[in-house]
Amino acid sequence: MHYKSLTTIVLANALSLSFCVAQTTVVEEWNKVGIKGVSYISPETAHEWQSWRRSLYQFAQLIFK
16 A cells, blocks of 8 residues: 555654755655645754653644644
């Protein structure tokens, strides 16, 4: 079975203090091949609870529409 047929959306999360450019490039590539990619960058955070909480919130908004 092909991955695209199993996946409706992929969220790529980045922390604003990490490498966000690579994430944007990956999401663009996913979209080119037909996988709906969404990028979220948590502002002014690093590897801390606030980053993960924001990311979970963003992901929940996408999957529970």
